[in-house]
Amino acid sequence: MVAQCRHIDIHKKIADDCAFVQHIVNHQNTHDPQTGLPNLDLLLDRTEACLQQGSACHLLFIIANGVEEIGEYHGFEAALYVLKTISHRLNMGSSKERVAARIHGNLFATLGLSPKAEVFVAELYKTLARPIGWKSEIFQLTIHIGVVKHLDNHQSAQWLIQSGYAAAKESQRNNRRGGFCFFSQKSRESMEKEYQLGAGLQGAIADDSFSLAMQPLVDAKTGALSGAEVLIRWDSAVFGRVSPAEFIPIAERSGAIAEITDWVLKRTIAETRSWLDADCGMHVAVNISAVDLHRTEFVLRVEEVLRRYNIRPNNIVFEITESAISQDPVYAVQQLIALKKMGIKLALDDFGTGYSSLGQLNNLPIDVLKIDKAFISDFSKDHTAKSIVYAIVSLARALNIKTVAEGVETVEQLQFLRDAGVDTLQGYALSSPLKSRDFISLAQSGNPLPWSHLF
Numbered sequence: 190m191v192a193q194c195r196h197i198d199i200h201k202k203i204a205d206d207c208a209f210v211q212h213i214v215n216h217q218n219t220h221d222p223q224t225g226l227p228n229l230d231l232l233l234d235r236t237e238a239c240l241q242q243g244s245a246c247h248l249l250f251i252i253a254n255g256v257e258e259i260g261e262y263h264g265f266e267a268a269l270y271v272l273k274t275i276s277h278r279l280n281m282g283s284s285k286e287r288v289a290a291r292i293h294g295n296l297f298a299t300l301g302l303s304p305k306a307e308v309f310v311a312e313l314y315k316t317l318a319r320p321i322g323w324k325s326e327i328f329q330l331t332i333h334i335g336v337v338k339h340l341d342n343h344q345s346a347q348w349l350i351q352s353g354y355a356a357a358k359e360s361q362r363n364n365r366r367g368g369f370c371f372f373s374q375k376s377r378e379s380m381e382k383e384y385q386l387g388a389g390l391q392g393a394i395a396d397d398s399f400s401l402a403m404q405p406l407v408d409a410k411t412g413a414l415s416g417a418e419v420l421i422r423w424d425s426a427v428f429g430r431v432s433p434a435e436f437i438p439i440a441e442r443s444g445a446i447a448e449i450t451d452w453v454l455k456r457t458i459a460e461t462r463s464w465l466d467a468d469c470g471m472h473v474a475v476n477i478s479a480v481d482l483h484r485t486e487f488v489l490r491v492e493e494v495l496r497r498y499n500i501r502p503n504n505i506v507f508e509i510t511e512s513a514i515s516q517d518p519v520y521a522v523q524q525l526i527a528l529k530k531m532g533i534k535l536a537l538d539d540f541g542t543g544y545s546s547l548g549q550l551n552n553l554p555i556d557v558l559k560i561d562k563a564f565i566s567d568f569s570k571d572h573t574a575k576s577i578v579y580a581i582v583s584l585a586r587a588l589n590i591k592t593v594a595e596g597v598e599t600v601e602q603l604q605f606l607r608d609a610g611v612d613t614l615q616g617y618a619l620s621s622p623l624k625s626r627d628f629i630s631l632a633q634s635g636n637p638l639p640w641s642h643l644f
């Protein structure tokens with residue numbers, strides 16, 4: 190009798206242990222080990238169950254930008270702390286009505302078991318966007334949330350999650366500083382377009398579908414050619430000609446920009462080598478993206494290219510937009526100083542469109558200021574536009590900075606800008622961007638320049 194009982198006890202113990210082990214294994218299979226949150230599999234299961242019951246629900250997809258950089262600069266311990274903090278904040282809103290999950294890396298989601306999402310998403314955004322303190326550091330992430338509601342019986346859990354992702358990406362495109370966005374068919378189409386262009390960009394260097402256009406820069410006093418701005422062109426076999434205004438932001442988000450900028454710089458040096466070597470004062474200006482400027486290895490990479498091509502960079506200009514600097518001015522200025530030490534000249538592009546104050550100009554190590562096209566208007570009617578140009582020119586002179594007016598389209602504008610004392614002119618009135626081959630033959634021909642009658 191006793192033996193039998195013991196026998197039963199042992200069986201029960203084994204069964205309990207098995208259940209316990211099974212529970213742990215199940216938990217491990219359905220949860221993220223770093224944050225303890227449910228993982229994608231569990232989220233999909235819960236979402237599927239919810240859809241099968243026909244319950245109303247919504248899904249919030251969260252992208253927390255900045256975690257990777259925190260890992261790079263402050264180490265993995267800091268990044269893990271940040272991930273745990275996000276998980277904790279997400280979980281604070283979790284209840285029977287809500288499941289928070291970590292999908293992968295810096296991607297999270299919550300499933301809400303009600304059709305209403307408007308109030309919750311606004312609160313969640315505020316909670317997640319709060320700064321995170323770690324040791325003596327304070328981290329500010331950029332949070333994007335995509336909201337998608339379950340609308341009919343045909344949607345699957347996969348569809349809901351992908352649509353939430355599409356809406357979060359839409360928020361990334363619309364709000365640089367973070368925010369949230371409700372799913373629409375347009376979000377999905379833009380994401381698909383971005384995905385296709387992004388995939389196309391990956392092969393663009395290898396299949397030789399990038400080229401350079403060069404737009405002449407003209408000395409405002411003499412009308413002589415003084416250099417060129419290099420503008421990338423992409424002729425894709427699949428999409429045809431795609432404007433850099435469309436593909437550069439995609440490359441910035443995917444990280445492909447690093448390779449593109451590298452390519453533009455090398456190709457520019459190869460094509461303009463004869464002037465750069467002759468040091469004849471012809472400038473060649475290359476656009477540098479905000480993402481390049483904030484990459485830690487950017488300065489080293491530029492240095493390596495200059496060394497490899499054995500080039501003195503006195504006549505190379507990097508054009509950097511005002512908004513690229515205002516993202517993180519302290520770091521940006523450090524990078525700019527390092528570039529300037531190498532001998533590269535710096536131009537502040539699209540001046541007047543960003544947030545930087547005129548007072549800040551004095552602290553920037555720049556040589557050239559490019560007055561944005563937006564200020565080049567019909568000067569005969571627009572007296573405010575005239576005053577703005579006069580003010581910019583006199584400020585630049587006081588700071589010993591040269592000025593370039595871009596977007597000069599008419600002879601009247603050209604004359605006004607020249608009289609106002611702008612140093613260099615660029616725009617359709619003089620020349621559109623040319624194929625680099627055509628530009629170089631123009632520069633070398635010795636023939637009168639096509640615009641010489643205007644001077």
Ligand code: G
Pocket residue numbers: 419420421432433434437453476477478622
């Ligand atoms: O010439 P165009 O309309 O195509 O240029 C559109 C935009 O793309 C402009 O804002 C210009 O500064 C940007 N752009 C053109 N070429 C380059 C490039 O090589 N690198 C970067 N980062 N931006 C570029």
Ligand code: G
Pocket residue numbers: 404420476508538539562595596597598615616617618621622
């Ligand atoms: O942002 P950035 O200043 O680098 O952009 C240069 C852009 O200006 C390119 O897209 C170039 O093709 C365009 N561009 C050049 N000249 C003119 C012009 O006279 N008028 C207008 N509207 N755009 C111009």
Ligand code: MN
Pocket residue numbers: 418476508538
């Ligand atoms: Mn430019």
